[in-house]
Amino acid sequence: MIIDDHEVVRRGIAEVVDRAEGLSVVAEAGSVSEAVRRGELVHPEVALVDLRLPDGTGIDIIQQLADISPTTRCIVLTSFDDDDALAEALTAGAKAYLLKSVRGAEITENIRAVAAGRTLLDERTVSRRRADHDDPTADLTPSERKVLDLIGDGLSNREIGEKLGVAEKTVKNHITSLLSKMGLQRRTQVAAWVAGQRAAGWRN
Template identity: 55%
Template sequence: MADVRVLVLDDHEVVRRGICDILDRAEGIEVVAEAANVAQAVRRADAVRPDVLLSDLRLPDGTGLDVIAHVRSQHPDTHIVVLTSYDDDDAKAAARAAGADAFIAKTAGSAELLKAVRDAASGREHGQHIQVHEDDAIAALTPTERKIVSAVGEGKSNREIADSLGIAEKTVKNHVTSILAKMGLQRRTQVVAWATQRRAQSFRR
């Protein structure tokens, strides 16, 4: 059986090297690329097409959500494990919305880290599995809010959305605030990531 090929994304070199050492010493796992920021991760993911992306969320030039959304849309066969130094509902919701498969804290031991990578590669659920059903994420949204989510995902500004829907720009801002609250997100970029993931799922059906 071929080794599980992993891309490790973390901006802290000491942490990243420690993770890579753990993975490289394990039987059946090979670190094929490392990245310290969003730009590197996107470029290297496209080059190596890893079986598993092990991604931090906080990065100097963006967030891991940007990378997750890109990988999920461009390389749907890659499994994604979110590695983070904090464990809260907002982080899980954001990663879930972007399309991650599992969530593991940096405080986890090496055995749990290896299990998370292997489980992700084999498609098994691991620990705090966070895949979300699309219907669960949008069930609470009104028809107008769903249109706004779609428009935000297309990169449209509040002014452009307001013009297309025939409503005031302030009304759009209020809707975006409501959307973030209902979806358990904090930033507009997370809505973009969620919308990107939803389109990718639609294309694969």
């Protein structure tokens, strides 16, 4: 299934996929609501998901498809070369993240690989990001690093406090500090960042 709000883009991708041996497009959608409705009907093996849609985001689609069509594996295909978007997509369960600048052959190769059960990343993009960006955790204290890791594990503030033996207010103070040092605004961004880094082989 191809999900993109631009019909010309959608049809172009569909043509590439339909020409590839063993692949066929079973549905198209131009919005989150259409994608969810059609995904529930056809249960595609793979969904190519754009991130920016008129009634929501590709992340919404990935999360909803996980409930209504759990066998569907999602590939993000977007114009946005963005660290936060990559981390969010990986956290939501995307199996690959591709930029629309890729060749048609790369799209079909990724569809086949993801359909076969593999999880892929554009390693060139990940490597470039890791090389070009300073480590945003460089200034964190040891306590803040522990909190960062536990946020990535999905623990609540209360659970983090219990695990570290500190008050929940202390945990909140650590989070406020690490958000400032990392240049982030919300706790969910921290969780998404950790998930993206772990997927790329990062260890704190």
